[in-house]
Amino acid sequence: MSDSKRFLHPEAVQRIARLELRARYIVEGFLSGMHRSPYFGQSIEFRQHRQYAPGDDLRHVDWKVWAKQDRYYVKQFEEDTNLPCTLLVDVSESMQYGRGPLSKYDYAATVAVSLAYLILRQQDAVGCVSFDSAVRNTVPLRRRHTHIHAIAQSLAVSEPQSKTDLLSILRGVGETHPRRGMIVLVSDLLTDPEALLKGLRMLRQQGHDVMVFHILDDDELDFPFSGPTRFEGLETADNLNCNPRALRARYLAALQRFLETVRRGCAENTVDYALIRTRDPLDAALASYLSNRLGMHHRN
């Protein structure tokens, strides 16, 4: 793992309390050479030349011009999709879980604000909807740079509670966002997978490009518990006294089946899907987003 990634690790990020700062930290760090994205510069349409200044990335030098004119000019790009992006952030009680540096909610909020920052930096409109069993907060689509604050603010005040009802949320989003755009769902998806896929299918049928960031804690993925444990449901009244190790194998099998169902369902509905652990570096979501944008560019 390169040193640059170290700064994008949750342990490092969680020191930044404010979401906007955190997002800026992540995005700038991601964009400013800490991470060599193969997609950078290629996912954005060429806008104009400017004269080369020392320190510019040599990849952006237009060598054709140099060949013709023997002068060094740097290309400047511009995104040409101009798709509004709506971030759907799950703030249900299940997102509260997390024994690592960041809870799922913290991680999801950080990813959402980072994406918003990146999108606004690219002068696209972005909005945010936080939800649990119902929509908790809605931030409309705006293009201004200062919109990031509103988004960060809406997520900061949202404390995870209540259960998730993704189908009704996705249906509602579809109704309130008729214009084609991009919808990014950031959630742990701990709900009925059929309802989820139905909602995603609905959005796809409406013409939206949908991305799903499936945020799960390492504990939920690894189930590393041992010793007598009492599990108490975050969103349900269920509780269970057990020896976790005795249940681990079948728990993981059930989880795997669930993930496969979701993964397959997303693939069938051409929904981009990424499973992210809360211990993963936060550039994963950004890279995934940018990759999706490139794909959209090529499709278009």
Next chain:
Amino acid sequence: MFLHDGLLFWLPLMIGLPVLIHLINLLRHQRVRWAAMEFLLESQKKNQNWIRFKEILLLLARVAALAAIVLMLAGPLLQMHFSRLFAGGLVHHVLLVDDSLSMSEHWDHTSATDNARGVVAHLYDRAAQHPGTHLVTLVRFSDAAAGVSPEIVRLPMQAGMPQQRESLLAQVRPSQRAAGPLRALQSVEEKIGRREGENLVVYLISDFRADSWRETKPLQEAMRALIAQQTKLQLVRCTDQSRGNLAITDVAPAAGILAADVPLKCDVEVTNYSSIPQRKVQVFLESQTQAAEDTKQAGDAAPSGRQALPSVTFERIEPGQSARQSFSVRFPTPGDHEIYARLETDALAGDNQRFCVVKLPAEIPLLIVDGQPGSIDAQLLTLPRQRVRTGIKTELAGVSYLREQPLDKFAAVFLVNVGSLDAGETAALTQYVKNGGSAVFFAGESTRPDFVAQSLYDNGQGIFPLPLVSQASLIVDRLDKTPDVEVELAHPIFQRTFAGRRNSFLSAILVDRYWAAPKDWQPGKNEGVRVLARLRGEAPLIVEKQFGKGVCLAVLTTAAPVWNNWAANPSFVIAMMEAKVYLTSRHQPSSSRSVGEPLAVALPEEGYAAEVEFVRPAQKAQVRETVTADKQASDGQRRAVLSKTDESGIYLANLKRPDAATETRRFAINVPGGESNLAALSTSELQTALGDLPADVHEAAAFSGPVAEPAELNLGAQWWFMAIVLAILLGEQFLAYSASYHLAQTGVVPARRAA
């Protein structure tokens, strides 16, 4: 019992520890607020029962493991089997040792008695090493049967006292007696008893022959009585298997004239106590002639040396059967003579020899009372005379002799053609027959039926076998070849005389006249009367009656060839000789006694010294013992009784006669019957005989060898115990692993990154 009892204090705690930990864990569980409950509950629902089962098993395994470790460290002690018999402070070991003849059985350089001795030695050594006080009493079967108190009672068994040990072992020796276990078992309470604080252990050390255990009920009762008194009963078998055996079961003179210088026919009997036929069994015979006079100075009648007789060979003796053969021996002088028979050595030597003493008088006196003195009838009865040595001395006399002289010295009295007897004569004759004498009446012209009916027959109560009516003539058609006389050929008088299909003697006898009995007379069933000869199957001719200890024969025709032609027939003399043999040999006193039976010698009359010197055989030398005769209350006769008859052989009794001469009498004492059958009870048969009695059965081999095994065995130090503990621990680990209490494998669900 445990080596370290104190550790057991921790046992309940250690057993409860896993349970306690489990309960504590239930209270100390960590709480996790969990989002993915659905998957957890799904897993729990599928695994619930199986997980619970494994956890219970695991809990039990942990309890078992801790308990096993504590037990192992505590050192459980297993008392070795025999040590349980030696536990309890004061232990009284009563050894009931079988010393009957069958215990002499030997095989492979050992014997049943050797095994018994080994058992006793082993018990002594073990007791001497064991803590506590151990006493021993030894009871021999033969002593118990004879009512003799044991010599060794409550002897302390201690180490370092070899003489004491040897004195105990010296008591274990075989005898030649027959003795079963019943009296020995009963003697434990009768003669030994139980003292306060004693733990009683009774050992029945025997060969357990089937014959001795045939009547199991009284044995069971005796053993049950012991067990009811908290006695531990141990049975120890001293033989390893049942073996076959041959035994000489009889040597005796056959029926016949026992007189000096008369060929004596004797029988020897051999019994095959095995499961296979025995062939070519040879019996070696010897005779030993003693001086006729019993005035030998030495008194012990130094043997003049045995003389070998021709041996007898039994071609085949079937299993379980006896066979007899005859041999002839002749002793020229009157007196007590010995016959000795011997077999080749087999498993049991004691019954391979047998002794017989034959008491031969110079002659056998016989009285012929002639009712018509000088008649030919009496003369004919004296045949054959001295030309042929018969051993019979005949005395002719008149009827008054019956009254005037004692009749006891005569072996038989013949009354020929006697008309009547006076009361004294009748009484003397009647008493004579009653006391065992034999009387023969020959009828004739003088016979008076009224006298016979009144005095001799007396309505069936007298000595005469039947009433008489009158003289009668046998009217027959002589063309009819049916013999006049029919005899009971099985009777000794006629058996050899008229035996053989070609024997024409009987058919040659013609009878013209006879004394007839009433036509309706038939011999009664309870009168001891039987008809030995009939005339043409109808009228009785010779009738026999058992009267008291004697017998009376009535011949209803003349001895002389007056009413018949029998005397002219050679068979008459032979028949009369056979009759004399039959009548004189009926009450020959038995000269054989069994080992263990007291030997009683009656002193014939006053004047004999009361002290009688007995000489009895012993293994190496004869033993002399003087016994004073006591007057018996029953009959007033003096008798000297030798009670110690432990060895088979010839016993002598030297009596001092009034004239100071020594009269020596000989007696043969042989091993008793019943000990020769060596068939022993198998272990299963012995268990069956014991029934539900809680008695242990051991083999003598279990008591052999030095006492090396420890009294107690520390189970915790045994490799197999540790192996069990280790197996429990490994099992616990396996269960713990199976119940997922060990570190889980990494089964991480990988995060799928965006392509």
